[in-house]
Structure formats: C-alpha cells, structure tokens
Amino acid sequence: MSSRTRTSAGPAPTLLRRLPLRARALGTGFVALALVGVALTEGGTAPAPEPVQARLAAAAAPAQHTFRQVTSDAAFRAGEGQGVKVSGGAVSLATPVGRASYAGKRWELGRWTSAWSRPAHTFDELVPSWDATTPPNSYVQVKARVVSTAGRTSTWKVLGNYSTRDAAFRRTSAGVQSDSVANVATDTVRAATGVRLQRYQLRVLVLRLAGTKAVPAVRSVQAVASSGGALQPTSRPLHGARSLAVPRYSQMIHRGEYPQYGGGGQAWCSPTSLSMILGYYGALPSAATYSWVSGSYRDRFVDHLARAVYDHGYRGAGNWAFNTAYAAQRTGGAFVTRLASLRDVERFIASGIPLAASITFSRGQLTGAPISSTNGHLVVVTGFTANGDVVVNDPAAAGNASVRRVYDRAQFERVWQRGSRGTVYVVHDAAHPLPAGW
Template sequence: MSSRPTPRRTVLGAALAVTAAAPLASATSAFAAASGGGPGRSPAPVDYRAWATYPQWSSGKGAGTRVVGETRPGLVIHRPIGTFRYTDPHTDSTATWEYATWLSPVHTLPAPASEVVVSWNARTPAGTWLQTELRGSYTDGTRTPWYVMGRWTSGDGPGDIRRTSVDGQGDKKSSVSTDTLAVDDRASGLRIASYELRLTLFRKPGTDRTPQVWRLGAMASDVPDRFTVPASRPGEGAGHKLRVPRYSQEIHKGQYPEYDNGGEAWCSPTSSQMVVEFWGRRPTAEDLRWVDPSYADPQVCHAARHTYDYQYQGCGNWPFNAAYAATYADLQGVVTRLRSLGDAEKLIRAGIPVITSQSFLASELDGAGYGTAGHLMCVVGFTADGDVVANDPASPSDAAVERVYKRRQFENIWLRTKRHNVQGQVKSGSGGVCYLYFPVRPTARQVRALASVGVR
C-alpha cells in the first residue's frame, strides 16, 4: 500500500484494503441515474469540448505553430517565437528550450462548472515536450490566472523533462489539485462560466523536432453533491460483453517501486493497458527491453512508467493515462464523466470499453474483497440481468480479473460525489469520471455512441 499522503482528490489512489465498514449515509437528494437529474432539478451538467479537426485547430491563434492537415490533423512547431529556461524540479537540471504557442477560442459553457479537467493526445519525440494551461472566467466577472494543467512528454530519456503536474496553484477562488481545477467553495455559488486553453510546444534549440498534438479537450462539470444515486434500469448493453485482455496489478507488487510503490498502486495504468491491447496495440519488444525478463506482463510495467506523474508520485493522473493510450497508432483518449450505467451500456454495445474511477468500503461492493480510497477498473460488459462485468486489476491473478458486480452497488459508488470512509469521515467520490479510448476512425455506431455521451 502507498504511504504517500492522500491528496484532496482522493479518487486518484490505488486500491487500499480496509477491514471495517461504516453505514452509508442517506442521500442528500435523489437523482434519476439515466439523466443525472431528478424532480425539480436539471440534469447534472457535463460538457466535453475538444479541438481535433483541421477547422477546429485553425480557429485558434497560433504563434509559431501551424496546423498540419494530414490523415490526423494536428498542431506542430513551425517557427519558434522565443526561448525558455526551465529547471526541472525532479532532476534539478536546467536547459534552454525553443517554444511556440497556440491559444484556443474562448469556450462559453452551457452551464457554469465547478470543476474542469483538461486532456490531450500527442506525440513528443525525444527532446520535445508540451505544456497545457487553462484560464477561466468566473460567474462574478473575474478571471483565474493561467493554470498549468500538465507538463508532459511521452518519454523519460536523459534529454527529456519529467512529466509532471504542478502543485500550489490557486487564487483563493479556485485551485488545481494534480489534474483537476476546482472552485474552492462550491457553497458560495461561484462557478466557472467559460475558459480558454493554451498549448506551448517545446524543443531543443537547433533541431527540427516537434511535438504533434492531435486532440486537446476539457471536461467541465458541476455534478451536485450526492451520497447515493438511484440505479438505472438495464438497457441495450445487457447481455453483451467485450473481449478485453485481463491484467492484474497485484502480480507486480514490488516491481519498480520508483513508479508509485510498484504494482499494488498500478490500477490506472493496468486498466489503460487492457484497453490499449483491446484495440490491438501494444509496446514493441524494443519498448520492453528495459523490463526484467522474469516479470510477467511487462507491458503493464511499461504503462506504469509512462503514466507516472513525478510531482504526484503516482500513476493515476487521469490526463496522463489518456495521453499514454493515444501514443499508440491511431488511438484517441479522453477524460470525461458519464451520467449513468445506461451511458456505459451504449458505449459497450458499440464496442468501446469504459475505464471507471470509484472509491468504496469493502461492504459497499460485494465480491470485491477490499475497500479503496480510489481505484480504476474497466467495465467490459453487462450480464443479461444488467449487472456489471468488470476487469478489476485489484485481483490476485490475470485469470481472476474478470468480476461481476451488482449493478445497484457499482453505479452508486461510481456516480456519487460524497461518501463516508472507514472512520466515518465525509470524503469525495469521482462523480462518474471515466477514460474512453477509441480509434481515430471509429465506426458509425461508435461515433453515435460517443456523441450520445458528449464526445465528438
């Protein structure tokens, strides 16, 4: 188990076993799971907005960048506009980098948000990296500062920076916790009304290498506080299951402890690797050459290394996992929220697995055998009765990874935003957060299913 302090957003953590239980609190309000709303309430607002097509990239303002209209449109460095001295806090090395920037149009939200998560898909050759930033406008007419939402590179060679989130960002109205920008006091009524995103692409001076960014997006939401949600009724996904590879994080205990204390904390990269391989992608033999040949499933070690956030000191940074998946040929990755298991059923029926984030007591999920302050697993299907078939990496072996969890229990622990821990303290829940990985050219049915959950 990890001994690191639990951050404010505890749903990032690994599966941590608990032995006692506290009663689940009564709901603060009832919401229809199929819509995310309830009597007298509007649906829980979730807005995912992305820039990924040639016209979308062209709608922004580039300074030293250009849009390339190849098979997969994206943004690259055309002519650097300056240099930047960066001291890497995780290596203590200082280097000079050339850079160019791109600024998105202002996106006005259909409903003001209390949280925003930025995610991206990119390729960064050795000696290049990127930084994503967000600036929001509050409903009181003021603006946030520019918040750094990630400094990222797909590699970690001697000439690369270390991918990192940035702590200590806030303006007494909102703050950034690892990968999530959140309003500090939701009860005040203050919300984020709009935002703009800024990309900065870096490379070593004198080279022609460049990051290439294919997708940049943000999920903004204001899911109401709730301890319980009603269970949705089984729908079109009932009785359907995808053949997703099964990998256990537990068989990697003690392996490469420099990456989040080894396999016991690798729920997120293990889940990501399952879905990457579901789409027929995997690391090459050369990619895996660094892994001890005696270790089973070396690709899980590879995923952990390449999702590791050196500031958070963990592999559970949500955007870093989506970015890792998109380093494989013709795959996209996004972080968003779903409204119900009905949404997940639509995606499963269209052939898209759903990686979900949840936290729960051992008594709240029959058959799990553990409790957790934050855990990722992969929904791969539904039984004929609508119960959830999940590839749960917190299993003793690959063969034991596939589990069936009760629909009512699973939906509640995933969609709620408030919960009680083993000490009876009120803690946060993910509110339906998930990773979705899918091809650059999805089928027509997949396009419809993604659009139904707001991903385009």
Template sequence: MTLTVWEDELDWLPAEPVEHTDAWVEGAGPVRWSARRWESPVVDSTFEALELVPSWNAQTPAGTWLLVEGRVLQASGWSPWLTFARWTDAGVDPDHGGGAMVRTTVKDQPVEGGRMAHDAFVADPASPFSAWQVRLTALSERDHGPWPTVSLVAACVSAVTVGADEPTSRPGVARGVEIAVPPHSQRLHVDTFAHWDEGGQSWCSPTSTTMLLEHWGHAPTADETAWVGDRPDPAVVHAVSRVYDAAFAGAGNWAFNAAYAATRGLRAYVTRLRDLTEVEAFVAAGVPVVVSVAFEPEQLDGAGYGTSGHLLTVVGFTPEGDVVSNDPNSHRIPSNDEVRTVYRRDQFERVWLGTNGGMTYVMHPADHPLPPPPAEANWA
C-alpha cells in the same frame, strides 16, 4: 457536463522563447526553449461549472515537450493560466528512453476560488465558472524544430452532484453483451519497481489502460518491453514508465493515461458519463471503457477491498444488467484469472457517480465509431 474537442490541424502561432529549469533533474540549469502556441477560443459554459479536465493526443520527438494550460472565468474575473501538465511521451527511467523533460504536473499553484487537483481544476462550490480556455505550448531545443505534433485536444467541464438516495439507472441496450478484453492484475507487480509509487499496489490506471491497448491491438511489443526483464506483464510496466507523474508521485493521472494511449495509436480522452446507460451505449458499440470508483468494502459486494480511488474497466453487462468488470485489483489476489468480476448495478453506479462523478477514459481506434452522443454532448 460537456466535452469540447478540437482535432486535426491546430493553428499554431510563434511564441516567445521559454527559459525553464527542470526541478526534477538534479543539477539541471536553465534551458532556452523555442516555442509556438495554440490557444482555444473562449468557450462559454451552458451551466455553472465546477471542474475543468483537459486531455490531449500528442507525440513529442526527442528534444521536445508540451506545456498544457487552462484558465476559467469566475465572478471575480479570469484565473491565471494554470499548468495542467509538462508533458513528454518518453519513459521516466533515464536508462530506457528518458526525454528532454521529466513529465509532471505542478503542485501548489495559487488560485482564488478553487484549486488544482493534478489533472483537474476544481472550483469552490461558491465560485463556479461560466467560461474557460485551454492552450498548448510546443517547445523545442531548436529554433526550427522538430516540434510536438498534436492530433486532439479535449476538455471536459462538469458540475456533478449525486445524492446517496437518488435512484440508479435501469438496464438498457447492453444487457448480455460482454467484450473480450484481456485481463491484467496490478497485484502481479506488488513490490516491483517500488520507485514508481510502490509498484502494483497503486498501478490500477496504467493496468486498465494496458487492457484496452491490448484489446485494440496497440500494446507495446516484446522489443519495446525487453528492458523490463522477466517480470510478469511487462506491458503494464511499460505503461507506468510512460504515465508516471513526478509531482503526483503516481501513475494515476487521468490525462496522462489518455495521452499515453494516444501515443500507441488510439484516440483517447477523459470525460464524465451521466450513468450506466451511457456506459451501455459504449459497450453495445463494442467500446470498453475505464472508470474511476471509490468505496468502502461494504459498498461493493464481491470486491474484497475498499479504496479512496481506483480505476477499472467496464467490459460488459450481464443479462440482468449488472456490471462485468476487468478489475485490476483482482480481489487482492495476484492473478489475471481473478480479474473478471461481476458487480451489482446499483452499487457500482453509486460508487462511480457518487464519489467520482462518472469519470471515464474513452480509448478507441479512430476508425471504430462511438455511439451517438446526447444533445448535451459529453463525448465526441
């Protein structure tokens, strides 16, 4: 696995105007958008890659949006440019900050040798790719802007296979280290705002993202969340309104959560880590992370539930090396007091690596250094 990052000044070039009809707005007609484009160089993979996950840090002023695309080189040639996102940082509730476009991925994109899985391109095992590119198109209602501003583009490329009988990692540099991250339970939101993926039953990703935003002092203010009303933890609802993916019909899009954190002032991207020793390096550097897991109830002692996909934070490790997590599912109990949970290291590593390939959100202030990356860098 590797992560490639471009930051700061991107070389934007003029592009032909784009005519687009937003299928998610009832009665919408075609709109002509002025455009400019940035395209990455072709990046050769050092291994036979099976997955491409781009992420970005961007601001989209009113009347603008961002098209995120990527393509891969397989034995049969280059794939078409595939759409990873039509991105806007505005809320999806038209009464509270609706934007020029509805934020969405795109379903049913035809591609040979693989498939689009909302936030990732996944190649067929028999059709790995050897090179890849990403490109961003900035779109504006006006010929001379305003334009989206982009401060970071990242892409994680991986080919992860972890056998069920492989040994797990040994405790390392973060034994006995725990970062004080404010707990938030997604269960507090069950049966609220049901039009956003059934409320808190499925809000693990934005709830975890909110924990990190609050930890770093970048959570939305009371004025920004006043529209939520008297519901608990309004910052979580605010996050959902800024990451909801119309096509996915959920708030769990990986890159959308990273992009939202970036609009709040953090440097954020999606990557994959190799094992818990790499997570320990982050924790030892004072950087909690969000990871994706999937498991049956008997596979993770102390969880009290099973899941086909779930995001939670890793905030530390016990002196014995077990994982200290702020788990937003909170044992299915609607209480922030139930969020902190200790999980057995070996079990946790298996349900993280073996089912979700070490998928991780890295979110931190730009002036807070990350640990040194390994030789085959999967963070930067």
C-alpha cells in the same frame, strides 16, 4: 472552439452526492508538490465580465457534464497561434516565438490558445486531456484558465508538462495552484469554495530543446466541464447482455516492481487497466519497447506503461490525462470525460468500446470486490449481464485468473458517480468509432 461538443445530464435525482478528494491509486494518498514551471510571462486578455448572476446548483439537481474537443484544422484555427502551424488536424511547432527555462535546460516554444468556451451550464470542475506527439528533446505544456459567474478570471493553471519520453525531463503535473477563483488538484481544475464557473480557455505550449530541430505537435485537446449533482440509479440495460473480450491483467502480481514508478501492486491500477484496453485493441507496445523491464516479471508491458504515464509531481501512475495521452498514441483516439450514468456506458459497450472507470468506495459498498475499500481505483467496464449488472475487469484481483468480476448495478453506479463524477478513459481505434452523438 471545438469540432465536437457533447452535453449530458443525469436523470431526475434521488440521492445526494458526496465527492471526496481524489487519490490516484489504491490506498495511496494524494501528494501535491510545488514545481518550478516554465519561466516566461503568459499574456492574453481576459473576456469582459458579463452580468451573470452567480448561482449554486440546487442539491437535488442532476449532474451535468459538457465535453468539447478540438481535433480539426478549422477548430484549431478558431484559436490563436504564435510560432505554430496548423495542418493535418494538428497544431505543431513552426518558428519559435520565445524561450523558456525548465528542468535546468533552455527550450524554444510556440503557443496555441483556444477561443473561450462557455458550456450550457455553470460548472465547478474542469478536466482537460490531449493527444500529443513529442519527438526526442521536446514536450508540451497544457494550461487552462476559468472565469467565474461573477466575472473574475483565474490565473493560467498548468495541468501537465508532458512527453511520451522521460530522458530530457521528468513528466509531471505542476502541483497546487490556487487563487480566489480556482485551484488545481493534479489533473483537475476546481472552483474555489463558494465559486461557480461559467467559461474556460485552454492553452498549449509546444517546446523543443534549444538548438534542436524537434517538432512537437498536438492532434487534439479537449476538456470536460462538470457540475456535481444527485445520483439517479438506472435500471437494466437497453442493449441487453454483452461482454467484450478484454484481456485480464492483475496489478497485484507487480507488487514491489520498480519503486521509482510507484512500485506496482496497489499503485498500478491505472496503467494495468490501460494495458487491458490496449490489449483488447491489439495496441500494446512491442517487446522491444519494454526490453528494459526485467525478464523475470510477468506481463512486462504493464511495467512499461507505468513508466510511460508516471507523474513525478504527485508520484503516481494515475494521472488521468497522462494515461489517455499515452493511449492516444497507440490507438489513434483517447480522452478523459465524465458520463452522467451507466446508460452512456451501455452505448460505448454496444459500440465495442470498453471503458476504464474511476471508482471510490468504503467497506461494504461494493460486494465482491477484491479489496475492501479505496480512495481511488480504476477498473475496466467490459459489459453488462442480462439483468443490468456490470461486468468488469478489476486489476486489484490477486491474479489474472480472478480479474473478471460482476458487480451489482446500483452499487457500481453509486461508487463510480459519487467517487469521481462518472470519470472514464475513452480509448478507441478506427475500427471502433465513437457512438452516435460523440
């Protein structure tokens, strides 16, 4: 189904991983709200069950991640479209084939469904992301369904009702959606207890307000299929010492700002990290875009980004896919993936690409951190020291001047891999192509 596929596995294991339920902000618990979704019946035929014996990965097996991305006309045409056209590396609404009710309004829609994708390994989590253009009065809805190794197919799971704007409706995930095969935790599809997954399929609806001429489009859709495993710490970097000149912004200076978008402070690690990365590329929004933000606030673009990525479903600004979808519109390329170790991070840094990494840690597990613990936090990896320690911009610092930190390599790798299975935001522009093999 894809124009780009990458499978990675961790090195030989030494430590067992424990993966906690993810929260999207410092000290902020996960809130799952039921949401009335699009009122239409989704068809599609599930693949015939295959005689694949279910298996659980051995406790000592390394983590495995397969990332696949659809970005070309040929890749989109490998899927099935209804009411859409494929052109210029995008799938866009053409002649609507149905209607939906959402947010108290009527919408016209087109639909694109990918071919079934089967990674080289079984998996228990799937994280989709996308790059969508949503003019006024339009939005996209992204769904996924998975097949277990026993041949059972899940229902379609909604991963996001997304628009870059919030005038026509409130951008949102769709809450917990559970069946005997899989469930949803905001932006992640997870296998049901005791279930292993073998295949998945993605679906995108492009919708516009009935009676309008808006043409929403999707330029890329991707997913990383992930299997947890043991952690193998890596040694000093292969590319030597290097640190990228990423600007430094603190989330804490925004404490109490705009409660309707999370209230700044501990809740804005993700949009603040994204602001640092966009600032590095010279891709922050213009001042006119965030003129609505109070002139008395510092780094006002952070407030704007918090609004632009805010998920009204779980009430937070840390939805992974919403953050990269916004970034893709600013730089031309962004997605969510998982990396097996800091070795992969080194390759991105060597290519001039900083990464936002999701970490989780308890007291004493990350020496030098500006906070003692977190159940979900984003930092920007900007480089490595000569001995392999990790240079980061940590937005949890009290002010911009103290954002730069150097974390022990083994400690950081542990809280990143165990905390989120190595989840990162990859954001790049044309001047910074992805490393070879991506």
